[in-house]
Every structure is written in structure tokens, then in C-alpha cells.
Amino acid sequence: MKSPIFxxxxxxxxxxxxxxxxxxxxxxxxxxxxxxxxxxxxxxxxGSQVQPISGYSYMQYIVPGLVMMSIITAAYMNTxxxxxxxxxQHVIDEILVSPMPSWAVIAGxxxxxxxxxxxxxxxxxxxxxxxxxxxxxxxxxxxxxxFLTALLFSLAxxxxxxxxxxxxxxxxxxxxxxxxxxxxxxxxYSIHLLPPFFAKLSLANPILYMVxxxxxxxxxxxxxxxxxxxxVIAVFTLLMLLWTLILFRKGAGLKx
Amino acid sequence: xxxxxxxxxLKKVYTTGKTTKMEALKGxxxxxQKGEFFAFLGPxxxxxxxxxxxxxxxxxxxxxTVKVHGVSIDxxxxxxxxxxxxxxxxxNFSIFEKVLDIVLDQAGYYGIxxxxxxxxxxxxxxxxxxxxxxxxxxxxxxxxxxRRLMIARxxxxxxxxxxxxxxxxxxxxxLRRSMWEFLKELNESGTTILLTxxxxxxxxxxxxxxxxxxxxxxxxxxxxxxxxxxxxxxxLLLDTVETINEAVMLLLRGEPLVRDEEHVLKLTxxxxxxxxxxxxxxxSIGIHEKNIRTTGRMLEEVFIQLIEKK
Ligand SMILES: Nc1ncnc2c1ncn2[C@@H]1O[C@H](COP(=O)(O)OP(=O)(O)OP(=O)(O)O)[C@@H](O)[C@H]1O
Ligand SMILES: [Mg+2]
Numbered sequence: 001m002k003s004p005i006f007x008x009x010x011x012x013x014x015x016x017x018x019x020x021x022x023x024x025x026x027x028x029x030x031x032x033x034x035x036x037x038x039x040x041x042x043x044x045x046x047g048s049q050v051q052p053i054s055g056y057s058y059m060q061y062i063v064p065g066l067v068m069m070s071i072i073t074a075a076y077m078n079t080x081x082x083x084x085x086x087x088x089q090h091v092i093d094e095i096l097v098s099p100m101p102s103w104a105v106i107a108g109x110x111x112x113x114x115x116x117x118x119x120x121x122x123x124x125x126x127x128x129x130x131x132x133x134x135x136x137x138x139x140x141x142x143x144x145x146x147f148l149t150a151l152l153f154s155l156a157x158x159x160x161x162x163x164x165x166x167x168x169x170x171x172x173x174x175x176x177x178x179x180x181x182x183x184x185x186x187x188x189y190s191i192h193l194l195p196p197f198f199a200k201l202s203l204a205n206p207i208l209y210m211v212x213x214x215x216x217x218x219x220x221x222x223x224x225x226x227x228x229x230x231x232v233i234a235v236f237t238l239l240m241l242l243w244t245l246i247l248f249r250k251g252a253g254l255k256x
Numbered sequence: 257x258x259x260x261x262x263x264x265x266l267k268k269v270y271t272t273g274k275t276t277k278m279e280a281l282k283g284x285x286x287x288x289q290k291g292e293f294f295a296f297l298g299p300x301x302x303x304x305x306x307x308x309x310x311x312x313x314x315x316x317x318x319x320x321t322v323k324v325h326g327v328s329i330d331x332x333x334x335x336x337x338x339x340x341x342x343x344x345x346x347x348n349f350s351i352f353e354k355v356l357d358i359v360l361d362q363a364g365y366y367g368i369x370x371x372x373x374x375x376x377x378x379x380x381x382x383x384x385x386x387x388x389x390x391x392x393x394x395x396x397x398x399x400x401x402x403r404r405l406m407i408a409r410x411x412x413x414x415x416x417x418x419x420x421x422x423x424x425x426x427x428x429x430x431l432r433r434s435m436w437e438f439l440k441e442l443n444e445s446g447t448t449i450l451l452t453x454x455x456x457x458x459x460x461x462x463x464x465x466x467x468x469x470x471x472x473x474x475x476x477x478x479x480x481x482x483x484x485x486x487x488x489x490x491x492l493l494l495d496t497v498e499t500i501n502e503a504v505m506l507l508l509r510g511e512p513l514v515r516d517e518e519h520v521l522k523l524t525x526x527x528x529x530x531x532x533x534x535x536x537x538x539x540s541i542g543i544h545e546k547n548i549r550t551t552g553r554m555l556e557e558v559f560i561q562l563i564e565k566k
Contacts, residue, residue, distance in 0.1 A: 011365060012364075015361060093342075094348065098365035099338040
């Protein structure tokens with residue numbers, strides 16, 4: 001016999017899976033198209049003019065960062081949209097009236113984000129094989145970095161959806177926080193190539209640590225020590241988890 | 257044995273703006289025994305949905321205690337929720353989901369697997385006339401069907417207590433009666449039922465006990481009989497042979513009679529009034545009554561009188 005809470009959790013995960021595949025042209029296709037363009041334009045056209053970084057061709061260097069970028073977006077977009085819709089249509093009430101504890105509900109939503117992030121990551125890596133060959137330095141680090149980052153941004157999606165009072169509010173974070181931080185997060189360059197001031201400034205950007213940890217898993221090169229990368233990711237993930245739990249406990253934005 | 261629902265000193269204050277607040281429940285106390293069929297009556301904005309939401313775990317109370325089967329919703333909210341099934345006032349399922357999936361997913365949240373839930377889902381969907389629609393998206397259902405879908409969903413985990421927030425709003429007379437039958441049977445088989453309604457006939461038909469709520473306060477509570485005994489006046493309808501027109505009404509000026517329809521007069525009697533006077537007057541002007549009946553809306557009158565009194 002399965003535990004009731006586990007059955008509830010599996011019900012949520014099943015719904016997420018069905019949804020991700022049913023609307024695959026909105027969930028899985030866009031990152032494949034966008035990232036192909038990045039590979040062609042940045043990796044191909046521009047990259048051919050750029051010096052190798054840390055012994056890797058520019059194309060090889062930017063692939064991990066671009067994969068991470070799509071993982072972040074996929075994780076975030078999945079929870080923010082399912083959660084916001086559930087809240088907006090009051091479908092979330094179906095779960096809130098049930099005896100499922102908050103942590104299990106959060107786990108259900110987060111799993112959806114992580115599953116979509118994982119599928120997206122695999123697809124984008126697959127597309128990158130048309131442009132460069134795959135190097136894997138340490139698969140454990142690679143998966144750990146991807147998992148924690150997906151977890152962090154799935155939680156961030158929930159937090160944003162809880163606060164959001166309109167559809168517009170769910171795109172504020174991606175447009176004004178996520179995109180700038182990702183572009184400045186060392187996806188396209190090593191911070192050692194920046195003037196010292198901007199190199200220092202980049203260290204304040206949490207996404208830099210995620211991109212670098214992930215790139216280390218592929219290529220074995222990183223701008224910051226790998227230990228520090230994971231420390232930063234872990235701290236942010238923990239804080240976000242705490243924030244989500246507190247919001248759920250209070251019923252903020254969910255209960256009347 | 258602990259009661260099904262025990263509410264004591266329940267208050268709810270909504271924050272409606274930066275400085276404005278709205279007290280939707282002003283200290284409600286109420287006990288509902290297991291197996292009871294209880295109706296909540298009240299006008300729009302009385303606080304019915306607010307109360308039901310708190311019971312079901314969707315609303316946050318400001319003050320007071322609530323126990324469900326003896327379990328405090330503060331100490332063990334998850335256990336308290338497991339006793340309850342909720343049929344909310346507004347549709348709150350995903351219109352893109354299939355009918356059967358909506359019901360089975362709800363079972364999942366209560367810890368029942370799809371396979372375990374399927375036989376019961378089939379049974380209640382059949383009873384509620386929705387089995388043929390099981391593979392359709394919820395948006396393809398009519399309003400009455402959607403309401404029944406919410407009843408099926410609320411019953412999938414076989415709750416001991418069923419809360420229904422205006423279950424028959426927007427449901428035609430025939431369907432309403434069949435829903436009443438369904439709820440009566442459910443209650444007879446042991447489910448405690450608490451429903452809110454504007455239809456006074458509904459409370460009269462279904463429930464043993466009624467509470468009248470207005471402006472966040474219970475202003476009257478008791479059996480339907482007890483409430484009726486508080487009537488200050490009685491209204492009767494007289495079916496007449498002759499047509500009631502303005503000329504007739506002019507002759508009847510001063511009598512406690514009002515024209516209700518072409519062949520119907522409404523008679524309002526206060527305590528101490530005698531009916532004979534009225535009939536004598538009627539026959540003196542040549543009006544003959546075929547039939548005398550009650551309005552069938554007695555509770556409505558209690559309701560209006562009680563609300564006006566406060
Ligand atoms: N989320 C909310 N925020 C602020 N005020 C609210 C909220 N929900 C309800 N109210 C107010 O609380 C009061 C009670 O509302 P409630 O919905 O409980 O009434 P009701 O008895 O269910 O009415 P109806 O019969 O129309 O459904 C109303 O004055 C309403 O405006
Ligand atoms: Mg209501």
C-alpha cells in the first residue's frame with residue numbers, strides 16, 4: 001500500500017507530465033528553437049572569429065551556459081504558469097481542501113518544474129550535438145548543478161506566482177531579473193576577460209555560480225572554485241525553499 | 257461522541273484596503289451533530305461562503321475555534337480536512353480537464369489511487385447522470401452538470417461531512433428536486449450535510465435544523481417548526497371564482513387582502529385576527545373562494561420578518 005501523501009504527490013506529478021507533453025509546442029519546442037539560433041549565430045557566425053577560451057572553442061564554451069539558461073527558464077516558467085493558472089481559476093482549491101501537507105504540494109509543483117527543465121536540458125544538449133561534440137568532465141557535478149538550479153527556479157516560480165496579482169506580474173521576473181542576470185552570468189564569456197571592476201561585480205550575480213558549476217561538469221573549467229559555486233547555489237535554494245514554505249504556511253495569496 | 261462540527265466565537269475580518277476592514281463573521285457559535293442535515297440561510301453577503309471556506313480549510317479565520325469530528329483545524333488541519341467534502345459556490349475545476357480525470361485526480365489528493373477510486377467514481381457519476389460525459393472536457397458541460405460534477409468530486413473520498421455552498425443555484429426545478437432526493441439519500445446513509453441556500457423551500461424540504469445568518473451573525477437557529485412558530489403573521493392564498501380587478505380591490509379597501517394574481521387574493525392575518533370577517537366581506541361583494549392554501553413559502557416570511565426585526 002502506498003502512503004496517501006505519496007499518492008497525492010504522484011497525482012500532481014502525473015498531471016504535470018501530461019500537461020508538458022500535451023502542450024509540447026509551448027513547453028518543449030521554444031527552447032529548442034531559441035537555442036538553435038544561439039548556436040548558429042553566437043557559436044557559428046560570431047564564435048568562429050573568437051579566440052578559444054580555456055582551451056575550448058567558443059562554441060564548446062558557450063553550450064553549457066546556454067543549456068543552463070534553458071533549464072532556468074523551463075523550471076521557472078513551468079511552476080509560475082501552472083501555479084498562477086491554478087490560483088487564478090481557483091483550481092488550486094482542489095488541492096488546498098485535501099489533507100495533503102504543504103510540503104507535499106510544493107514538492108508536486110516543483111517536480112513539474114524539474115521534469116520540464118530536465119527534458120529541455122536533454123533536448124538542447126541533443127541539438128548542440130549538431131554544432132559541436134559532447135565533452136563530459138564530471139557527470140555527477142553536472143547533474144547536481146542542473147538539479148539544484150532547476151529546484152531553485154521552480155521554487156522561485158511558485159513564490160512569484162503567489163505574489164502575482166495579474167498575468168503581467170508573472171513576466172516581470174523573467175524580463176527584468178532573469179534575462180539580465182543570465183546574460184551577465186557568464187554564459188557568453190569568462191569573467192576573467194572583463195575589466196576587474198566588472199569581474200568583481202559579476203560575483204554578486206548568483207546565476208554566475210550556476211553557469212560555472214554546470215560548465216565545470218561538462219568542460220572542467222570554471223571562473224570560481226567549484227566548492228564556492230555549490231555553496232552559493234545551496235544557500236539560495238535553501239532560502240527560497242524557506243520562503244515558499246512560509247508563504248504556504250500563512251496561506252498568503254492562496255487562502256481567503 | 258464528538259459533534260460533526262463545533263464552531264465557537266468564530267470571527268473573520270477581511271482586509272479590503274490599506275486601512276479598510278470588513279468584518280464578515282462577528283463571533284459565530286454553532287454545533288452540528290453527526291448525521292444532521294443543516295441549512296444555512298442568509299441574504300447575499302451574509303457570510304455563508306466565508307464560514308464554509310474556513311470549515312473547508314480555504315479561508316483563514318481571525319478568531320475563534322473550529323473542530324471537525326473533535327479535531328481542531330488549528331492543531332491538525334490535514335486530519336480535519338480529511339473528514340470533509342466541499343462543493344463550492346463558484347466553479348473551480350479546470351475546464352480543460354476531462355470529467356473523469358477531475359474526479360479521479362481529486363481522489364488522488366486524498367490519497368486514493370486512480371484504480372482504487374474508479375469503481376466509486378463510476379457509481380457516483382452514474383447516480384448524478386454524468387457517466388456518459390466522463391470523457392468530455394468539463395467546458396462541454398452545462399451549468400447544472402458542472403454543479404453535479406462538483407458534487408461528484410466532493411464525494412469521491414467518501415467524506416463523513418459534505419459542505420455545499422448554494423448547490424442548486426442556477427439549476428432548474430426538475431433537476432433541483434432530483435438533487436434534493438440525492439442529498440436526502442446521502443444523509444440517510446449517514447453523511448452529515450451542511451448547505452447554504454437562498455431558496456427557502458430548499459431548507460424547508462431538506463433540513464432538520466436551520467440557522468439564519470445576516471451581516472455575519474446568526475440571528476436565529478432551530479428546527480423549521482420552531483422558526484415557523486415565530487411568525488408574526490400568516491399568509492394564505494385564496495383562489496377565487498371571479499376575476500380580481502381594480503374595482504373589486506376598491507371594494508375590499510381596508511381588508512387584509514392583496515391581489516396576487518387574476519384569480520388569487522393574498523390574505524395576511526395578524527395574531528388575533530379572525531378569518532370569518534374577511535369571508536363575510538368577500539361574499540357580500542359577490543366573490544366566492546374555491547380554495548384556500550398556504551403560500552408554501554413560509555420560511556421566506558420568517559426570514560424577512562427576522563431580518564427586518566434586527
Ligand atoms: N476575499 C474577500 N475580501 C474582502 N471581502 C470579502 C471577501 N470575500 C467576501 N468578502 C465580504 O465578506 C462578506 C461576506 O461574504 P460571503 O461571500 O461570505 O457572503 P455570502 O453569504 O456567501 O453571500 P452570497 O449569498 O452572495 O454568496 C461580504 O460583505 C463580502 O463582500
Ligand atoms: Mg456565498
